[in-house]
Amino acid sequence: MDTFAEDYSQCLAAYLREPPPAGIEGLRDNLYQAYLRLKTGASAQAAQGSRLLEEAPWGPCPYSGVPAVQLLTECGDALDIRARDRLLHFLQEGRAGWLAELGRNCCNSFRLLAAASLLGCGLLLEDREAAAQAEGALAWMEDHLEGCDLPDEFLSPFYTGLQLSALAEIRALPVAESCRARAARLEAFIWRGVLRHYQPGLLGLAGVYSRGYTSELAGHFQIILACLRRLLGDEAGFTLRATLWSPDYAQAILPHGTLASMQFYALYFASFDYLCPQEALAAWRERRLPCAISERARTGPSRDVSIKRQVAPNAPWDYPAQELRLTTRLEEGLAVSWSDGEFENGMACPGLHVLYSRAGRTKAFFPKLVRSAERYIGEVNDYPNLGLRLGPSNFPDDGRKTVQAEGEGLRLCYRPRALCRGAKEMKLALIFAAHFSLPDQVWTGDTRVERFDGQERYPLVPVTIRDGDAVFTFEPLSCQGYWQFTCRNRFFHVEWVQDAENFDQLSWEVLVGVTSSPDQQGNITL
Secondary structure, three states, X not given: OOOHHHHHHHHHHHHHOOOOOOOOOOHHHHHHHHHHHHOOOOHHHHHHHHHHHHOOOOOOOOXXXXXXXXXXXXXXXXXXXXXXXXXXXXXXXXXXXXXXXXXXXXXXXXXXXXXXXXXXXXHHOOOHHHHHHHHHHHHHHHHHOOOOOXXXXXXXXXXXXXXXXXXXXXXXXXXXXXXXXXXHHHHHHHHHHHHHOXXXXXXXXXXXXXXXXXXXXXXXXXXXHHHHHHHHHHHHOOOOOOXXXXXHHHOOOOOOOOHHHHHHHHHHHOOOOOOOOHHHHHHHHHOOOOEEEXXXXXXXXXXXXXXXXXXXXXXXXXXXOEEEEEEEEEEOOEEEEEEOOOOOOOOOOOOEEEEEEEOOEEEEEEEEEEOOOOOOOOOOEEEOXXXXXXXXXXXXOOEEEEEEEEOOEEEEEEEEOHHHOOOOEEEEEEEEEOOOOOOOEEEEOOEEOOOOEOOOOEOOOOEEEEEOOEEEEEEEOXXXXXXXXXXXXXXXXXXXXXXXXXXXHOOEEEEEEEEEOOOOOOOOOO
């Protein structure tokens, strides 16, 4: 395996040989790419980086303060006067929004990004108030996490990378040693949680995520893996070249955005000098499988509304703040994680998530409640009650769920959200990411299922899915509705469909079992 330095330099060289790909996430994409190019010190790359800054869609952006500070502090000699002035103006204009973010009283990526951005304002704009507010926010976050095992925004494969990079940037700035030390302690806290959930050989973090988007839930490469590759080197168990830069892998997965954007995001987030205490790394290296982890996290109150919609300041909360208990069971090549509650309104938080290895590839399972039988993950879907049209990378959960250990299995309970009232039918979709292969065998009772077009209805008897060494069983605990089996957009669905006429009585309760067994014969291929 290439060392991290060899791996990174070869992938960076491949990226730099091509013109900058079009960004899809606005200003931050331009700034990430400008940083990668200006940091090289090469005149041709500096020209490309300057052009990216010139053409950037400048405007408010919570993500862009950190790369702006990096460009000003690390690439100053390569910036022309116009680029420098534009970046400084962006910090001045962003100040109010970042200060407002500090007032939201939670430990998440937005607050950490805001703190790093405001410390940059303190250095570059001589804004002592901004710096003082940022230092106070870090102190508040450290106190807030006392008694917790994970930050409020926990384990999300994208947002956790943002948290770690913001703290690494704070440590790199010439700010007060007390501030840098506090950032180091917060970074160590987050790394401990990440390492508890990382198993080489499974290309992803085990665990229920506070926010998990489609590509993340499917077990596909995300920026937390770029952070892990930088921190762990060869011990990470994978390379950038063999994942996002390998056609066999990259052309099979569902990208979050585009493959090109995933590649320069990976390069950007692998460029930080991360820090993790040696004792935490030693504990991770010495861990023995199988093992079980129980962790605590917090979530604030939330509502069943889109972030795009405004509500009255005194509107009641739909769901109160609560403490969550997360449990993870790790075996060699298998990670099963569940939570007794949901992060915020649960729309992006899975209650149950499984990663497992099949023929050297990481595969995944997770459930979603779906308002319409016509909605499927991995495509464009309309959400009129939320005023949203969402693309293949975002598939919200239409239900509220709990998961509790029961005997040898897990009791998964779903009820629809009030905003789904009016639906003709709803379905509990038990979803397997099938981008590398379909499950080997599918059984309903004693009948083997061979067709996955959703055209046949099956009675609600136990279903068994075999895929490599992983065996999944689903035992419905009521007889309302029917099963159907669908493969669409390279996701395999076990769907429990119910008529939604009696909306207030709708519920789905299923006993889920996940075990390992020797590989079975009669495999199914795409």
